[in-house]
Amino acid sequence: MVVSLPGRAWQGWRGHGRPGRPDFVSGDWFTGTAEEYEAEATSYIAYSGQFHVDEDEQSVAHSVLVSLFPNWVGRTQLRRLQLEGDMLHLSTASPIRSGGRTVHVAVVWRRAEPADPEPRRPS
Known part of the structure; x- marks a missing residue:
């Protein structure tokens, strides 16, 4: 999701959760079990904040204001961009730690x- 305001650009990003994530038994995100919270936090990532695109460097800098991963809050996440036709490739600018390994992440x-600019109305 991207929201653009005059002179400013804000984004919110959420990674796709691991397939088959179970529901919390209680149905309440504030009363999950330790196991439910662990499964939730280790299978999903989300962050939001202002961003800046540098076309010359083919990069985007995300200034993280909120994040499921607290280590990113208040920091900048730099990503590399590559546009090919109707495809946008976005990847980490340098390796990151994930799942106990050092990896490059790409989407x-x-x-x-x-x-359709004209919504269909029931007849």
């Missing part, structure tokens, strides 16, 4: 088809 998005 690819395809540009969505424009929505």
Whole structure:
């Protein structure tokens, strides 16, 4: 998700959760068990804040204001960008620690088809 305001750009990003994530038995995110919280936090990532694109460097800097991973709050996450037709490749600029390993993380998005400007009304 990206929200643009005059002179400012804000984003919120959430990673896809691991398939098959179980529901909290209580149905209340504040009363989960230790096991439910561990499964939740180790299978999902989300962060939000202001960002700046540097076209010359083909990068985007995310100034993280909130994050599921508290180590990122108040810091900048630098990502590399590559645009190929309708595909956007986004990857970590340097290796990060994830799951006990040092890795480069990459995601690819395809540009969505424009929505129908005229909503269909029931007949």
